[in-house]
Amino acid sequence: MGHHSCCSKQKVKRGLWSPEEDEKLINYISTYGHGCWSSVPKLAGLQRCGKSCRLRWINYLRPDLKRGSFSQQEASLIIELHSILGNRWAQIAKHLPGRTDNEVKNFWNSSIKKRLLLSHAHDRHHQHMPPPHPLSIFPQDHLLHVSQNPNFYLDEARAESLFGSLNLQTNLIVAAAAQHDQVTLQSDGSSGPMLSNLELDQLHSNFGPLGAFTLNSHQVPNLYASFYDGPLEPLQLPSVVHHQVDVFKQEPHDRGDGIHGSQHARGTNIEPGSVVVNDYGDKSDHIYPPTTVLTMPKLCDEMAVPATSSAPQEIIDPLLCLGNGIIHYQDPLNMQLRNDYNWLMSTMPPSSSSSPTPSQLPNILLYPANPSPVFTDLPDSDQHQPAPLVNLK
């Protein structure tokens, strides 16, 4: 339990910071910047260790900090991000402008965690009810709201009002979530195609706990939940990155025109986050058509799209892909998505005919569509093919 090496040599003050100390630190950093933190206390005339100065600045004195309690929207975002990222507070805080990791962590431990425990305790008394989505404990939530009653019916009128057009309904992205995630899919026994338990398992195993996949509209009516009536305020979406790959080959596919496939696809084990789209323009060369993978970067990785002659390098934050949960594609790509979904499903073993019980179903996170779609076109010709992704992490 010793002090840091930077603090051991000299007498350093500990505990709460006085206003005078704050002022010294603010004056110094706003004039000179912090530079090397270990030299800050001496130069600023403070009897603190550099680490303490750094923490004080980052967590309290920084001018861009947002003070005050968390909004409902921030709380919702934290819950959503935590369900994906776990206790990676710094990663979570990056998505909350003006909030620090410490603040988010404290808020989680003091407020949200308790509500979640309460909701699970409630669930133990209602064995037949799936646990409520944590977002449901914030009734004013702007994001997807799943009520205590897990029944969620997305009818066409509702989809119309939420998504702007029925066409976009087809682009619901279901992100297979970790075991503890909250939304349960349930069969209502109605007719029509739906995702079976087995298919969902397949999705889950193929795309991993953090994967994403695009569903057709005809899969949707068997999902039950309810949406909050308020306005949706989605995050800004990044551009989608395209890759030409042949998913049936282990090796990157070379179309003979210098376009190489991505390592993100191998066989049918698409990497988590990949959205598969058939490219029917190249059927003749192969038994199976090569496939364009719109590569959604894996969570927790930063991905860079190298610069081209017409565009600068682009850094993509994968959380903005999945946290927002939806990507829109221009028609006729939607048709390709539908076709490809059918194709992918046809590669999977036949589903069980019996309806799974809710407890047998994998848990899935379902995100509403962005009402202000960001369209990203496929490259219209081969010459615009982007360079391979570079994983920064």
Added chain:
DNA sequence: AATTTGACCAACCGCTGGGTT
């Protein structure tokens, strides 16, 4: 009015990973 309890949160501690020597 005094004491206890619990919530909140600023600050600390140890660890890790990256960079430099």
Added chain:
DNA sequence: AAACCCAGCGGTTGGTCAAAT
């Protein structure tokens, strides 16, 4: 390659304050 330094991160602690008893 090893040692060292530093920044950053997540877990934990302890002080403060308000509500409850």
